[in-house]
Amino acid sequence: MNDDELAFSSVSSLGRMLREGVTSPVELTEFFLERLRRIGEPLNAVSMVTEEIARREAQLAEAELSSGLDRGPLHGIPYGLKDIVSAVGAPTTWGAFPDQQFSEEATVVRRLRDAGAVLVAKLATIEMAGGMGYDHPDAAITGAPHNPWDTTRWTSGSSSGPAAAVAAGIVPFALGSDTAGSILLPAAVTGTAGLRATYGRVSRSGAMTLCWTLDRLGPFGRSADDCGLVLEAIAGADPRDPSSLALPYHYSRRPTRSHGFRIGVLAGACDGAQPAVAENFTTSVEALRELGTVEEVELPDLPYAEVADVIIAAEAYAAFDDFIAAGRTVELTAAKAHGHRLAGAVLPAHDYLRAQRIRRVITARFEELASGFDALVAPSLGQVASPVDERFEYMVPSALGRPLNYAGVLAGSPTVSVLNGLDGDGLPTGLQLAGGRLQENAILDAARALEERLGMSRLRPDGPRGTARPRVEAPQHATAGGTA
Amino acid sequence: MTTGSASGSPYPTLQRGTRAAVVARLVEIVSLRHPEGLAQDHLDQVAVEVEAQLRATERLHRFDLTNADEPGFTMTGDSGGAR
Numbered sequence: 269m270n271d272d273e274l275a276f277s278s279v280s281s282l283g284r285m286l287r288e289g290v291t292s293p294v295e296l297t298e299f300f301l302e303r304l305r306r307i308g309e310p311l312n313a314v315s316m317v318t319e320e321i322a323r324r325e326a327q328l329a330e331a332e333l334s335s336g337l338d339r340g341p342l343h344g345i346p347y348g349l350k351d352i353v354s355a356v357g358a359p360t361t362w363g364a365f366p367d368q369q370f371s372e373e374a375t376v377v378r379r380l381r382d383a384g385a386v387l388v389a390k391l392a393t394i395e396m397a398g399g400m401g402y403d404h405p406d407a408a409i410t411g412a413p414h415n416p417w418d419t420t421r422w423t424s425g426s427s428s429g430p431a432a433a434v435a436a437g438i439v440p441f442a443l444g445s446d447t448a449g450s451i452l453l454p455a456a457v458t459g460t461a462g463l464r465a466t467y468g469r470v471s472r473s474g475a476m477t478l479c480w481t482l483d484r485l486g487p488f489g490r491s492a493d494d495c496g497l498v499l500e501a502i503a504g505a506d507p508r509d510p511s512s513l514a515l516p517y518h519y520s521r522r523p524t525r526s527h528g529f530r531i532g533v534l535a536g537a538c539d540g541a542q543p544a545v546a547e548n549f550t551t552s553v554e555a556l557r558e559l560g561t562v563e564e565v566e567l568p569d570l571p572y573a574e575v576a577d578v579i580i581a582a583e584a585y586a587a588f589d590d591f592i593a594a595g596r597t598v599e600l601t602a603a604k605a606h607g608h609r610l611a612g613a614v615l616p617a618h619d620y621l622r623a624q625r626i627r628r629v630i631t632a633r634f635e636e637l638a639s640g641f642d643a644l645v646a647p648s649l650g651q652v653a654s655p656v657d658e659r660f661e662y663m664v665p666s667a668l669g670r671p672l673n674y675a676g677v678l679a680g681s682p683t684v685s686v687l688n689g690l691d692g693d694g695l696p697t698g699l700q701l702a703g704g705r706l707q708e709n710a711i712l713d714a715a716r717a718l719e720e721r722l723g724m725s726r727l728r729p730d731g732p733r734g735t736a737r738p739r740v741e742a743p744q745h746a747t748a749g750g751t752a
Numbered sequence: 753m754t755t756g757s758a759s760g761s762p763y764p765t766l767q768r769g770t771r772a773a774v775v776a777r778l779v780e781i782v783s784l785r786h787p788e789g790l791a792q793d794h795l796d797q798v799a800v801e802v803e804a805q806l807r808a809t810e811r812l813h814r815f816d817l818t819n820a821d822e823p824g825f826t827m828t829g830d831s832g833g834a835r
Contacts, residue, residue, distance in 0.1 A: 401801075481825060571815055574808040581805060595788050607797025611805050613785055614778040619809040624823035626815050631824065678824075 275303060275437030276728050279345055279494045282440055286333060286344045293333065293344030297326035297386050300346045303438040304389050311419070312411040313432035315351040315390040318358050322346065322388040329384050341497045343384030348439040350430050351390040352397050352476035353377065353485065362476050363408040363426075364395035364600060374474025375509065376443060376485055376502045383501040391442055392429025395600050397450065399478040399584045401608025404659045407601045412656050415458060416729040417695055421653035422660070424457045426450040427488070431458040434488045435729060441489045441498050445475060447482045448576050449673050455488060455685040456648035456698030459727065461715070462488050463495035466705050467680030468513040470499070471506035479583040480511070481624070482576070482677060491725055492684055492715035496520070499708065520709040524716045529560030531714065532641040534567055534672055541650035548689030548697045549647045555721045556645070559714070565644065568633045572674035575630065578615065578623035579678075585612025627678050634679040638704035643714045646672040648685040648698030676702045686715045687724045696727075763813035771806060778802045 269290070277285070285291050291299075301319060308314040329344040354360040354370040355377045361368055377387065392410040394402055405412035405422040413428040415421040416436035423432045427444030431454030434442050444451045446464045455462025463486045470485045477483060487498035496519040503517035533553055538546035556562050585592065588609065597606050638644055654660045676683040681704055688699040699718070703711040719725060766774060779799045783790055790798070 571808075571811050574811045577808050578805070578812065581801075593785075595786060598794075603793070604797060607790070607794035608801055610782050610786075610790075610794070610798045611778075611801035613782050614802060615805055615809075619812065621823050622809070622812050622817070624825065625817050625821045626812060627824040628822060629815075629817075 271299070272437070274299065276490065277440070278490050278725075279341060279440055279497050282345055283341050283343070287338075293326045293329035293386060294323075296344065297322050297346050297388060300388050300439060303436075304433075307436055308389065308433055308438040311416065311432050311436060312413045313392050313423075313429045313436065313438065315361055315363070315392050315410055315429065316358055317389050318355070318387050321355065321357050322386050325381065325386040329386060332384065339382070339384035340501070342380065342501050344386065345384075345440055346386045346388040347380065348389040348391040348430060348433045348442040349377065349387060350427050350442070350444045351393050352445055353443060354474045355387055355390065358390055360390070361409060362396050363393040363410070366409060370474070372474060375471040375506045377474065379502045379504070385501070388439060389433070391433050391439075394426035394428060395602065395605070396588075397445060397447065397476060397478050398426035399447070399588070399609075400597055400600055400602070400605035402602035403604045404602065405656050407605070409601075414656055415653045415695075417459060418653065418693065420656060421457070421695065422656040424454040424649075424653065427454045427462075430488045431455060431460055431462070434458070434460045434490065437728065441487055441494055443485055443498075443502070444488055446484050446486060446677075447479050448580060448677050451484075451486050451488070452673055452683060452685045452700060453649050456700075457653035457696060459687040459690075459696030459698070459724075460488050461490065461492050461495050461684060461686050462486065463492070463499060463684045463708070463712075464676065464682060465499050465503065465517075465708055466513070466682050468511045469503045469517055469682075469708070471504070471509040471512045473506055473508035477587045479580050479587070481583065482579065491719055492686055492712045495684060496708070496712045515706065517708065520713060524720055525559075525713050526717060527559055529556065529643070529714050529717065530641045531556045531560060531562045532565035532637070532644040533562055534644060534646040535564050537646035537672070538650070541647055542652060542691070544652065544689070544691030545647050545650055545697045548691075549699060552688045552699050552718060552722065553645070555718060556714075558721065559717050560642070563641075565637060565641075567637070567671050567675060570630050570633065571626065572630065572671055572678060575623045575626050575678060576674050578619060579627065581609070581612045581615055582620035582623075585609055585615070630675065631679040634675045634681065635704050638681065638702065638707070641703075642707075642710040643701035643703050644672060645699060645701050648673075648700040652691050652693075652695035652697060672700060672702055679705065681705045682708045682711055684711050684715050686719055687727065688718070688722060689724070690727065761813050761816065763810065765810065766806065771803070774806065775799055775803050
């Protein structure tokens with residue numbers, strides 16, 4: 269196996285190699301530390317390489333595995349952490365404050381250590397996870413992360429670093445955060461799998477708060493399977509996070525189902541999307557027809573974006589009211605952030621409550637719709653990665669797959685985004701599978717079956733710098749069409 | 753009135769001139785809350801956001817709710833806190 273194959277191996281493949289003695293936790297960690305320095309830092313994907321922590325945890329994992337103590341599928345596997353999540357022994361910059369440190373460790377970090385995983389890096393994030401507003405990719409102390417598929421493109425935000433790092437093969441998996449799409453959209457434009465699990469599945473204790481009722485932490489991986497393995501390790505009740513669910517989560521490890529799925533395709537899901545996105549989505553739906561039943565469904569016409577915007581405006585202002593009152597928004601890189609959140613000062617409480625009341629209606633309607641299916645599907649985003657040096661605009665619409673994203677955001681239900689093709693320039697497109705609350709296994713099963721059918725796991729960026737191309741010949745349907 | 757039905761809401765629709773006046777007043781309030789002073793470009797950004805906020809909340813008031821419709825979080829007696 270050459271270095272490239274090792275770098276892009278799945279979590280389960282790496283686990284097999286560790287147990288067969290093909291490599292060791294220490295070797296694997298040194299391998300990814302070198303890639304973080306050589307590839308990750310020039311991509312601006314890395315906030316800090318955590319060498320000391322990584323070597324200590326790798327040596328422990330090596331000793332445990334060789335003595336017969338096996339902590340499960342993540343034992344000895346390196347990972348990266350979005351830099352809004354605290355890890356003792358390293359700064360937690362929130363993408364904005366280089367010297368900021370916390371003495372309390374995030375619950376997810378402790379859980380990953382208990383699972384034997386090895387923290388190798390804190391990864392780039394848009395400053396304050398984008399919570400103060402931003403409209404250009406370099407609103408972060410790392411600068412704008414470059415997309416490994418084409419370094420003239422961006423990785424989207426705010427989990428820019430985790431998406432870039434997994435896509436570039438510099439960590440096998442990473443944790444990101446999502447308030448209104450910050451896992452889903454970066455996953456879509458980097459060809460990675462990103463999972464936003466049910467609200468409360470994963471403790472947020474130790475992570476920066478942007479919006480109490482919407483924030484979620486979740487994994488990026490090479491595939492839906494990787495995401496399921498990581499979710500199982502980090503899920504569960506936590507007295508330090510009152511929103512955490514008491515229900516345990518067990519990832520379904522049964523062989524991939526190959527039939528019997530009930531899929532709902534959102535009517536008009538591709539309206540206004542770039543041609544390659546629409547074409548790859550159509551191809552994916554055809555593949556899904558071979559896996560079960562496919563039915564067109566209408567998402568109820570509800571004010572998703574307005575509800576989300578008002579909730580975030582109120583909660584983000586409240587979460588950072590001292591910061592805003594001190595006039596510190598001017599410290600941020602994004603000019604938009606200097607005034608953006610100040611509007612929350614004149615948002616009436618009754619309007620925030622009205623948004624939360626409508627949210628309950630949205631949740632009920634979405635659950636009613638989702639309960640009839642294993643997954644509802646739409647493009648994760650209506651476009652491929654945007655230029656790394658240009659302002660961006662994601663607020664255009666239904667065209668961008670946002671209604672399904674927003675419905676999942678507000679309903680607190682799970683959504684996974686997986687790679688479903690490339691455009692004519694070799695840029696990834698993504699498909700989102702959304703399910704009812706607690707139905708992670710249903711959407712992950714469907715995502716795994718689709719991934720297997722499409723054969724996308726063989727696709728990867730061509731190199732650390734320069735325009736990327738698929739390393740292997742893509743299935744014909746994956747490269748067809750496309751404007752960029 | 754039923755939840756989510758076509759709205760007969762009496763909530764006022766702001767006409768362009770009125771909206772601009774409301775935005776200006778709200779921006780002034782924001783400015784007064786920052787006695788250290790806000791630069792004009794910050795105030796311009798605040799105005800953009802306040803206007804967007806007004807439009808969003810107006811849309812929310814076109815969505816009918818019943819008196820009993822609760823918010824997405826609820827106080828619970830058994831857990832001793834909000835859910």
